[in-house]
């Protein structure tokens with residue numbers, strides 16, 4: 001098929017090998033690998049990364065301390081330097097499977113394909129892509145405990161990623177605020193940085209008595225009373241005020257948000273999730289919907305680090321590329 005005879009989408013775009021939903025480190029890294037595999041790739045990104053609350057990102061080899069926005073800018077520039085790359089500032093709102101006939105008509109040799117629609121953000125145009133495969137790298141949205149001032153300190157005094165921001169908290173009087181069953185493990189991790197740690201469960205019954213006893217042995221106290229608010233002066237956090245009025249001085253620490261996987265664009269299509277709501281994938285990165293892959297923070301075990309998201313993006317891109325090759329030749333997904 002010549003390029004002029006290939007059907008275009010409603011917004012005039014040529015069919016793509018993969019439409020990637022989310023232009024964070026996972027999506028950009030996957031996109032880079034796939035354009036370098038001579039694939040036509042579209043990334044749709046709504047430009048609302050979870051880490052926008054922070055000014056510096058830590059632990060990305062060669063970029064330790066770089067602002068997260070700079071990392072994304074560099075990644076986008078590297079992706080867009082390839083002629084088969086399209087980066088759309090758009091929020092994907094619909095991903096619909098094509099019939100086998102429509103997929104074949106779009107030039108997709110294995111009869112699998114999707115229509116991906118996005119609404120332009122920041123004045124960008126709406127987009128529609130016909131894609132052989134979809135890769136979801138949309139990250140997570142997070143819900144912090146409902147304390148009026150918590151957002152004001154999130155990303156500066158309070159963080160969610162211990163590996164990312166623990167070092168800067170060394171030997172300080174810290175909090176861990178969390179209402180989920182994994183706060184015990186997080187407290188152990190934070191104890192590497194400071195032994196002056198109080199775990200606030202905000203009234204939730206999520207630390208078992210034997211876990212509390214273990215924490216107590218290393219000097220960590222569990223505070224089960226409900227929290228009224230985080231207090232501070234200007235950008236400096238100074239403490240945690242409990243509902244009974246007691247003020248406990250603390251300068252910062254960690255919070256365990258609840259995370260949500262934003263895949264509303266799938267509509268009614270059922271997709272497997274784990275107990276935390278994360279999108280379950282097989283070891284190639286494919287979800288329970290044939291042709292739709294996912295990687296980055298949105299898949300188990302959930303939020304990790306920039307370099308891990310980027311690495312997983314590259315890993316899944318290789319599997320996707322092989323799926324596209326095998327699909328075109330009709331030789332199955334894996335060797336028997």
Ligand SMILES: Cc1cc2nc3c(=O)[nH]c(=O)nc-3n(C[C@H](O)[C@H](O)[C@H](O)COP(=O)(O)OP(=O)(O)OC[C@H]3O[C@@H](n4cnc5c(N)ncnc54)[C@H](O)[C@@H]3O)c2cc1C
Pocket residue numbers: 021022023024025026027044045046047048049050051052053054056057058059060090091092093137138139140154155159160161164165262265295296297298303304305306307309
């Ligand atoms: C406050 C904070 C500080 C952090 N600091 C560090 C650090 O110092 N070092 C470190 O290594 N890690 C850090 N992290 C973790 C790191 O940011 C994540 O692990 C990483 O960004 C995950 O990458 P991702 O590509 O999976 O998702 P994200 O980076 O979250 O990117 C997802 C992208 O998808 C887009 N998107 C979502 N839905 C749609 C849609 N429907 N259509 C189009 N686009 C969509 C979003 O706008 C976003 O741009 C931090 C996280 C937070 C919250």
